[in-house]
Amino acid sequence: MTNKTGAEVRLQGIAKRYGQVTAVKPLDLIIEGGTLVTLLGPSGCGKTTLLRMIAGLEQASEGKLFIGGKDVTLLSAGERNVSMVFQSYALFPHMSVLDNVAYGLISSGAAKRDAHARAELTLETVGLKGFGRRLPSELSGGQQQRVAVARALVLEPDVLLFDEPLSNLDARLRRSMREEIRALQQRLGLTVVYVTHDQSEALAVSDTIVVMRNAEIAQAGSPARLYAMPDNVFVATFMGEANAVKGRIEAISGDQATVALDEVRLTLPHRGLPLGPVDVVIRPEAISLDDPGQAGLAGTVARGTYMGSHMEYHLATSLGDLFAICHDRLAAREVGAKVTVRLAPEGVIAVRP
Structure with missing residues (x-):
């Protein structure tokens, strides 16, 4: 041909x-x-x-x-x-x-x-x-x-x-x-x-x-x-796994915004969004788990699934149920364990409500 x-x-x-x-x-x-x-x-x-x-x-x-x-x-x-x-x-x-x-x-x-x-x-x-x-x-x-x-x-x-x-x-x-x-x-x-x-x-x-x-x-x-x-x-959840939560833009400086997710504050691109309530998308791979009492979002492991190359967790938090993918499968968390949920800003996206 x-x-x-x-x-x-x-x-x-x-x-x-x-x-x-x-x-x-x-x-x-x-x-x-x-x-x-x-x-x-x-x-x-x-x-x-x-x-x-x-x-x-x-x-x-x-x-x-x-x-x-x-x-x-x-x-x-x-x-x-x-x-x-x-x-x-x-x-x-x-x-x-x-x-x-x-x-x-x-x-x-x-x-x-x-x-x-x-x-x-x-x-x-x-x-x-x-x-x-x-x-x-x-x-x-x-x-x-x-x-x-x-x-x-x-x-x-x-x-x-x-x-x-x-x-x-x-x-x-x-x-x-x-x-x-x-x-x-x-x-x-x-x-x-x-x-x-x-x-x-x-x-x-x-x-x-x-x-x-x-x-x-x-x-x-x-x-x-x-x-x-x-x-x-809609687009976020159709383009892969995503947690949709509610947040608030508290301040804007240049093209960055301070976004409040309960007690957590993140600096994210504001993408033209104004001060006030905002929808926030959290990709599962942007979530990592730490021991309780650390700086971050308090959570409890509601369900854990061993997937071979990684662990999948459902976490109960003040933001709601969060789905997480963690590659540290050798340090698996038990159901009911208290954890600190950390969010990597590059996997957290502010979107229009």
């Missing part, structure tokens, strides 16, 4: 309504060519509808959609040069792997010999050289997923779309497949739009994550930015 830079996808005021129900509120989004953008959110937030509008499987109710600078708003799926990998793989069980991959080319009028040659090259691209004669039923779930990717890739699309592609795989295979998809996307310079509700999957594969909520974009940005600087509690 030739290495190429994928096309830019530009959405301008795109919306989708089904009668009185708004599935996607009008939104603007630019997906840069050659990047992998993940649409992340809970069921019913609009992410799959948005993906299907890019694919041409759903017609936008309003707005415009451009792929590679071309207005494709009114074009059918077959006229858009995009390919989609579905959750179910949707392979033809009676066809060989090679025929499955070549099917789209042959349907488009390519000669069978040429289609098979390109299909062989594409199977090699996804690590399945020599598998062409097998039937899908003779492959593992991960191999079937690769065949589905190859079938989409062989058409050399401007944009490759993934709809929850790994949800049928077990945890270990999911991890290796997401790494393969990411490596393939970067090697071929593809534009990929990827839908998932799995935060770790989104963090692992994405250049940009678009967090969706209630049919609109809650926040978009790089994985690191969304994790470290979420705009609100």
